[in-house]
Amino acid sequence: MQPIRTFDDMTAHLAGLRRVCRLAVVCGSDASTAGAVMRAVEAGFVEALFVGDCAAVRQQPCVSAWSGGRVSYIEAGSQIEAAELAVTMVRQGQADLLMKGLLHTDTLLRAVLNKEWGILPRGEVLTHIAVAQIPSYHKLLFFSDAAVIPYPTQAQRMAQVGYMAQMLHAFGIDEPRIALVHCAETVSDKFPHTMGYGDICSRAARGEWGRVIVDGPLDLRTACDPVALAVKGITSPVGGEADAVILPDIEAGNLMYKALSLFASARVAGTLQGTTAPVVLPSRGDSLEAKYHSLALAAMSLN
Structure with a gap:
């Protein structure tokens, strides 16, 4: 496929x-x-x-x-x-x-x-996956969560990564690249959600969600722009070619969903998973x- x-x-x-x-x-x-x-x-x-x-x-x-x-x-x-x-x-x-x-x-x-x-089902996590076709990006960009989870826990974020990997595989992407997004590329206790990013990356590397590349924290530009990644001197297996981004909270997700369609002429779609x-x-x-x-x-x- x-x-x-x-x-x-x-x-x-x-x-x-x-x-x-x-x-x-x-x-x-x-x-x-x-x-x-x-x-x-x-x-x-x-x-x-x-x-x-x-x-x-x-x-x-x-x-x-x-x-x-x-x-x-x-x-x-x-x-x-x-x-x-x-x-x-x-x-x-x-x-x-x-x-x-x-x-x-x-x-x-x-x-x-x-x-x-x-x-x-008991134990499953209800979350939202959106996808955008953006004129300035060379492929579909998926992101989560724009509609359901206000501030994901570590367990919920891992579930988001798992659902996202399944979706990307369904789209024929053999080894999807998923970026865990933050406003910078460094872990900080001022932003507690970044403290769990390393564990998620390690689990992905061990094959917990099949064949998938997960890295973070990355900001949106370094996740999706290899030039920005190179300029900042950052090495990431995502390589500025993200197929999907996991956003820190619903505010970021909802803003991204609406900003892409309103200001970037993107075509958008979304569905609940779990x-x-x-x-x-x-x-x-x-x-x-x-x-x-x-x-x-x-x-x-x-x-």
Whole structure:
């Protein structure tokens, strides 16, 4: 498998797999969610299961005009009921992916994280992986966490590295390069999260997450720019060619996600990991295209 370097490569790869993922869409009656879902259905890698106010979903032109099959409807009387039904479908193996539509994030996450019938296994870490196609970078850049974990513990950060390595391998990158990011390239007790970077690098070198290169602390420029790395006289196995960066906290992650799309004309996508099925949890401000590519990213992460 050749490494996937663009969003077009990603969707073409999914089409070539001829694998149809069953997608439970919770309250997908808004134009951008319905449009993204129907685009994925038309592309051939999704079967849509709309859960919620089905009459409202059918009012969307992209849905009402579709006659190609692979779309079904499950009625629910409220957002809470829709979230619980969709999560139950995933838990019972009736759906492979879960997507948030026009409902509060907390409503869906309460169902996802329910201790009795939710879809986050005991001991797993819920985290967010985003990917950006940036015009000025020569390949996709993945990063975590922009949406879920405020200040990752050492154990949570190790889980982030593990999920990231799995995702990068799914994108055909045999030996992905992951940078542990800080504002400088030195460990400091003033920034406690950097104190654990050495242990993560050692675990990666021992093969804990398969074939992967992990190094840090690096700042974002030395992680992604070999010239900056050379100018600073730093030697790193990442070599200024990071495939992914693990960011110190949610503030850095969220800022990066929004700054890339707002100021760098990047195309972005994201998905939750750690659950038994990937969860697409878009922001209200995400475009139809971003939601579509998030669906594709989630489909890529399926085993």
